[in-house]
Amino acid sequence: xxVKSTGAKAKRMxxxxxxxxxxxxxxxTFGQRGYRAASMDEIAExxxxxxxxxxxxxxxxEELFTACIRREAAALVAAVREGVEGAAAGPRRPADQQLWAxxxxxxxxxxxxxxxxAVLHQQARTHGEPFAAEVAAMRDEIAAFVTGxxxxxxxxxxxxxxxxxxxxxxxxQALVGAAESLAQWANETPGVSAKEAAATLMxxxxxxxxxxxxxxxxxxxx
Amino acid sequence: xxVKSTGAKAKRMxxxxxxxxxxxxxxxTFGQRGYRAASMDEIAExxxxxxxxxxxxxxxxEELFTACIRREAAALVAAVREGVEGAAAGPRRPADQQLWAxxxxxxxxxxxxxxxxAVLHQQARTHGEPFAAEVAAMRDEIAAFVTGxxxxxxxxxxxxxxxxxxxxxxxxQALVGAAESLAQWANETPGVSAKEAAATLMxxxxxxxxxxxxxxxxxxxx
Amino acid sequence: xxVKSTGAKAKRMxxxxxxxxxxxxxxxTFGQRGYRAASMDEIAExxxxxxxxxxxxxxxxEELFTACIRREAAALVAAVREGVEGAAAGPRRPADQQLWAxxxxxxxxxxxxxxxxAVLHQQARTHGEPFAAEVAAMRDEIAAFVTGxxxxxxxxxxxxxxxxxxxxxxxxQALVGAAESLAQWANETPGVSAKEAAATLMxxxxxxxxxxxxxxxxxxxx
Amino acid sequence: xxVKSTGAKAKRMxxxxxxxxxxxxxxxTFGQRGYRAASMDEIAExxxxxxxxxxxxxxxxEELFTACIRREAAALVAAVREGVEGAAAGPRRPADQQLWAxxxxxxxxxxxxxxxxAVLHQQARTHGEPFAAEVAAMRDEIAAFVTGxxxxxxxxxxxxxxxxxxxxxxxxQALVGAAESLAQWANETPGVSAKEAAATLMxxxxxxxxxxxxxxxxxxxx
DNA sequence: GATGAATGAGGATTCATTCAT
DNA sequence: AATGAATGAATCCTCATTCAT
Numbered sequence: 054x055x056v057k058s059t060g061a062k063a064k065r066m067x068x069x070x071x072x073x074x075x076x077x078x079x080x081x082t083f084g085q086r087g088y089r090a091a092s093m094d095e096i097a098e099x100x101x102x103x104x105x106x107x108x109x110x111x112x113x114x115e116e117l118f119t120a121c122i123r124r125e126a127a128a129l130v131a132a133v134r135e136g137v138e139g140a141a142a143g144p145r146r147p148a149d150q151q152l153w154a155x156x157x158x159x160x161x162x163x164x165x166x167x168x169x170x171a172v173l174h175q176q177a178r179t180h181g182e183p184f185a186a187e188v189a190a191m192r193d194e195i196a197a198f199v200t201g202x203x204x205x206x207x208x209x210x211x212x213x214x215x216x217x218x219x220x221x222x223x224x225x226q227a228l229v230g231a232a233e234s235l236a237q238w239a240n241e242t243p244g245v246s247a248k249e250a251a252a253t254l255m256x257x258x259x260x261x262x263x264x265x266x267x268x269x270x271x272x273x274x275x
Numbered sequence: 276x277x278v279k280s281t282g283a284k285a286k287r288m289x290x291x292x293x294x295x296x297x298x299x300x301x302x303x304t305f306g307q308r309g310y311r312a313a314s315m316d317e318i319a320e321x322x323x324x325x326x327x328x329x330x331x332x333x334x335x336x337e338e339l340f341t342a343c344i345r346r347e348a349a350a351l352v353a354a355v356r357e358g359v360e361g362a363a364a365g366p367r368r369p370a371d372q373q374l375w376a377x378x379x380x381x382x383x384x385x386x387x388x389x390x391x392x393a394v395l396h397q398q399a400r401t402h403g404e405p406f407a408a409e410v411a412a413m414r415d416e417i418a419a420f421v422t423g424x425x426x427x428x429x430x431x432x433x434x435x436x437x438x439x440x441x442x443x444x445x446x447x448q449a450l451v452g453a454a455e456s457l458a459q460w461a462n463e464t465p466g467v468s469a470k471e472a473a474a475t476l477m478x479x480x481x482x483x484x485x486x487x488x489x490x491x492x493x494x495x496x497x
Numbered sequence: 498x499x500v501k502s503t504g505a506k507a508k509r510m511x512x513x514x515x516x517x518x519x520x521x522x523x524x525x526t527f528g529q530r531g532y533r534a535a536s537m538d539e540i541a542e543x544x545x546x547x548x549x550x551x552x553x554x555x556x557x558x559e560e561l562f563t564a565c566i567r568r569e570a571a572a573l574v575a576a577v578r579e580g581v582e583g584a585a586a587g588p589r590r591p592a593d594q595q596l597w598a599x600x601x602x603x604x605x606x607x608x609x610x611x612x613x614x615a616v617l618h619q620q621a622r623t624h625g626e627p628f629a630a631e632v633a634a635m636r637d638e639i640a641a642f643v644t645g646x647x648x649x650x651x652x653x654x655x656x657x658x659x660x661x662x663x664x665x666x667x668x669x670q671a672l673v674g675a676a677e678s679l680a681q682w683a684n685e686t687p688g689v690s691a692k693e694a695a696a697t698l699m700x701x702x703x704x705x706x707x708x709x710x711x712x713x714x715x716x717x718x719x
Numbered sequence: 720x721x722v723k724s725t726g727a728k729a730k731r732m733x734x735x736x737x738x739x740x741x742x743x744x745x746x747x748t749f750g751q752r753g754y755r756a757a758s759m760d761e762i763a764e765x766x767x768x769x770x771x772x773x774x775x776x777x778x779x780x781e782e783l784f785t786a787c788i789r790r791e792a793a794a795l796v797a798a799v800r801e802g803v804e805g806a807a808a809g810p811r812r813p814a815d816q817q818l819w820a821x822x823x824x825x826x827x828x829x830x831x832x833x834x835x836x837a838v839l840h841q842q843a844r845t846h847g848e849p850f851a852a853e854v855a856a857m858r859d860e861i862a863a864f865v866t867g868x869x870x871x872x873x874x875x876x877x878x879x880x881x882x883x884x885x886x887x888x889x890x891x892q893a894l895v896g897a898a899e900s901l902a903q904w905a906n907e908t909p910g911v912s913a914k915e916a917a918a919t920l921m922x923x924x925x926x927x928x929x930x931x932x933x934x935x936x937x938x939x940x941x
Numbered sequence: 942g943a944t945g946a947a948t949g950a951g952g953a954t955t956c957a958t959t960c961a962t
Numbered sequence: 963a964a965t966g967a968a969t970g971a972a973t974c975c976t977c978a979t980t981c982a983t
Contacts, residue, residue: 230456
């Protein structure tokens with residue numbers, strides 16, 4: 054059963070397709086080698102094209118990297134969005150279930166696209182303002198999303214949000230950071246599934262949030 | 276009028292001192308530029324010595340980097356240890372206060388040694404097994420430490436600590452991620468101090484941990 | 498409403514026209530960037546055609562450059578010829594006025610086609626025998642022309658040409674070189690008009706020639 | 720008779736020496752190939768060193784080129800200066816003989832250093848402001864020098880030098896162009912020596928200048 | 942008549958690393 | 963104990979040129 058499509062040596066394909074192939078190769082290479090260590094030669098070879106073509110379409114290593122970041126960030130945000138909103142055509146689900154769905158989608162996506170996640174989490178943040186800014190935008194988008202969920206949860210519990218706006222922001226930041234770190238850990242540690250990571254975080258986070266909303270606090274001595 | 280101070284042009288100093296100067300320069304350079312982008316030229320110049328001397332003492336870029344990681348990891352662990360144990364010559368303090376002391380020490384140390392922290396957290400983990408392993412050892416040491424504290428806390432509360440080893444690893448990861456995220460957020464957001472971030476995290480973490488140890492869990496639907 | 502003008506997007510034009518557009522673009526690019534720095538990409542874009550078409554019509558960068566040289570050289574020679582002969586349908590003018598007319602035409606043309614002049618004077622002479630030979634032919638043509646004028650001037654003055662043939666050749670070479678250099682200078686220096694340059698040279702040259710023909714000489718000491 | 724110095728494979732020489740070798744190679748290559756066509760590879764090989772050493776000492780192609788221009792310009796100016804002043808320890812010579820000495824020195828030097836002259840005259844002027852400025856400085860120095868001589872000559876002849884500054888610039892341009900043209904012609908035409916060409920030029924120039932200073936002018940018709 | 946897709950070859954520049962002193 | 967001199971091996975990027983349609 055010979056397949057005609059996506060074969061290794063397919064020549065003369067439309068630009069849009071080739072571009073995606075290049076981005077695939079670039080994400081993989083950047084993710085595994087790191088931005089500096091990844092060579093354009095390797096990326097081109099992996100994409101099955103010559104180097105000049107990569108430059109013709111993507112202009113420079115920097116622009117190629119930026120394109121990778123944008124694509125992967127958009128894909129991750131979309132995955133989380135879909136996880137939260139996608140399934141529920143019916144009545145709005147409670148906030149905790151929404152958070153759970155989002156976290157699951159997040160961990161699933163990062164587990165399925167480890168290179169993309171490495172690009173976002175490890176590479177983009179460590180190679181200068183312009184790249185970091187690109188990721189910061191995504192992170193803020195997700196943080197805002199989580200912030201909304203926490204507020205909703207407070208209302209669901211018929212409680213005055215005893216949490217000031219800045220508290221909520223801080224918590225969201227902590228949550229996102231924890232999630233990022235856990236995703237990394239889950240990717241690196243054999244035998245840890247996305248679901249498991251999601252459950253761990255959810256367990257920890259939701260319980261903690263619950264406690265906070267009950268008014269339990271911890272105060273530094275003195 | 277020979278000067279003895281650590282001034283720039285001090286010649287003929289003992290090997291140990293020269294080595295520390297080189298490591299200082301290397302940590303700074305690796306932390307700010309990244310492993311690949313850091314050049315031995317720059318490091319040697321910053322250390323005020325010639326390149327061959329760097330090679331004479333530290334053999335290769337890889338070994339130099341490893342030496343940096345080891346030194347910074349040891350310093351961080353020591354700082355946390357000292358934060359927890361150092362002050363308390365008297366009776367053992369309650370576990371929560373120990374954890375608070377540890378977190379504060381951690382935050383303080385990383386804030387005061389941003390390059391060292393960058394080497395450990397960003398560079399070492401993204402440049403191949405051998406380096407990552409070095410950091411993993413440190414992380415495990417800290418995780419074990421925290422595990423001990425949690426167990427202690429459970430005993431303080433007369434409860435069985437119902438947390439398995441891997442759970443603890445995951446929690447440690449989450450904590451570090453949250454801490455890092457909060458630290459960055461605190462740095463970027465005007466009006467949020469590092470201490471405040473630490474308190475927020477402690478609040479969140481301790482409440483959550485407390486909940487967990489009380490047996491409160493969150494379970495996925497169905 | 499189809500437009501016939503030489504507007505940018507006119508499609509399907511006869512070969513001769515397209516070729517001239519390409520040469521226009523090439524002369525401009527070669528003149529401003531230099532032979533090596535000019536890229537076929539830039540030329541094609543400036544000409545408003547695709548690169549393969551340039552190759553279809555002109556075969557290679559070398560041939561394109563040669564075509565530029567030939568066209569510009571021919572245009573310059575024609576301009577000078579026309580300056581000298583064109584206006585005078587009546588009786589032959591004295592030699593000095595012919596020379597003046599030729600120089601004026603020369604400086605005017607080079608001032609009006611700076612890129613073409615740059616191609617001939619700067620680029621063609623600095624990129625290998627084949628191109629230089631092309632220009633040398635033109636230069637010799639002009640030199641011969643001037644040689645004739647000088648001889649004529651001598652006869653006009655009813656003097657035995659006290660100048661041997663080789664002297665005349667040398668003088669013609671000197672004149673042409675001086676003219677070329679002045680043209681360059683006039684192009685580069687704001688505020689120097691073609692007429693002014695022509696007058697300067699004419700003044701200098703004609704006076705000098707007059708002196709020579711009067712038998713005034715300068716001899717090296719000893 | 721084996722020679723130990725300047726042998727092809729002399730290793731480990733002091734920096735200053737190596738630098739001169741590199742400049743020698745660079746001048747030769749730039750002069751013959753042109754700035755763009757000259758490759759650093761070729762220069763390094765011709766200099767008998769590796770490419771990195773060229774970069775270590777001279778930083779970039781641009782800086783290397785600038786260094787060439789500076790060195791050659793200084794050498795040419797020095798040669799002319801020495802030609803004019805050097806020999807005459809006694810009383811000041813008449814201006815015409817000084818000019819003759821200068822021209823001869825100029826011709827001799829450029830004939831003996833054709834690559835250096837090509838760098839100055841052909842390459843430096845066609846590759847952007849910064850390089851051209853470097854040469855313009857030299858040209859101005861020489862022009863000022865010649866201007867001085869002309870003024871002196873006028874005073875020698877008890878005449879007001881009726882030449883404005885820009886006239887002098889134009890004349891200098893014309894002279895250089897004529898000289899270069901003559902030099903090339905002399906090289907190509909069998910039986911014409913460089914000295915003869917110099918005499919021809921001197922003859923032409925001095926007579927012309929003399930005429931100008933006598934107030935003889937040529938005026939366009941009408 | 943005209944072009945989108947593609948590449949082999951080469952060029953400037955940098956870097957980790959080593960000798961010889 | 964310390965260094966000035968030197969390089970092999972990449973790396974990013976560009977360009978003239980050609981197919982297949």
